[in-house]
Amino acid sequence: MSLFSVLLISRLYHSINLKYPPILDPQLEALAADLYALSRYANADPKPSVLNSEASLLAGSEQVESKQNRAVTEKEHSELRLAQLQHQLPSNEPGALMQLVDKVAGEEVEEDHDTRECKNLFKNMKFFLSREVPRESLLFVIPAFGGTVSWEGKGAPFGESDDSITHQIVDREAQGHRFLSREYVQPQWVYDSVNTRVILPTEKYMVGKDSSTALVTFC
Structure with a gap:
């Protein structure tokens, strides 16, 4: 090189x-x-x-x-x-x-205003990725916009039972214990929040809801 x-x-x-x-x-x-x-x-x-x-x-x-x-x-x-x-x-x-x-x-x-805003979009939010979601892209996007993230499996910085988790990213109904202290949302909620630079309401992104037409997909 x-x-x-x-x-x-x-x-x-x-x-x-x-x-x-x-x-x-x-x-x-x-x-x-x-x-x-x-x-x-x-x-x-x-x-x-x-x-x-x-x-x-x-x-x-x-x-x-x-x-x-x-x-x-x-x-x-x-x-x-x-x-x-x-x-x-x-x-x-x-x-x-x-x-x-x-x-x-x-x-x-x-740094310009947009850059500072992007870096703090997920500030003070703690995410956990369920096994079925697209891990690689979320592991990149969430920290890039100021969030903390973990996943199922070896090497994860914290486990699913961590009480400080604010959002769990899922693509199907939870089979086990459901934590009332966190929000369960589909991956599209992360991408749409990034696209709009706004933390969107989670109601349309809960499991079972059709989030494909909520906003444009992340690119």
């Missing part, structure tokens, strides 16, 4: 508060919980310094360069990063190019 690719990937990882290179929990990875194994190692600092990490990646290659060439090389790296990312900017976002230039120059750019 080229140095420029490493720099670009590093920026993308840090944009979602993940360290690069990623550290995976081998036990969770073996249990097919790959996305959760990655997301649990998210940075504690919500605003990591992207350029500090990039500088550490550059250090190994720059040791073999002379002082005379070093300044030129760093300038070329910055220009190339700017060119690689510029085409991804939405055309209808005013000031987007200047924000990108500020990032490359090392200036901290504050």
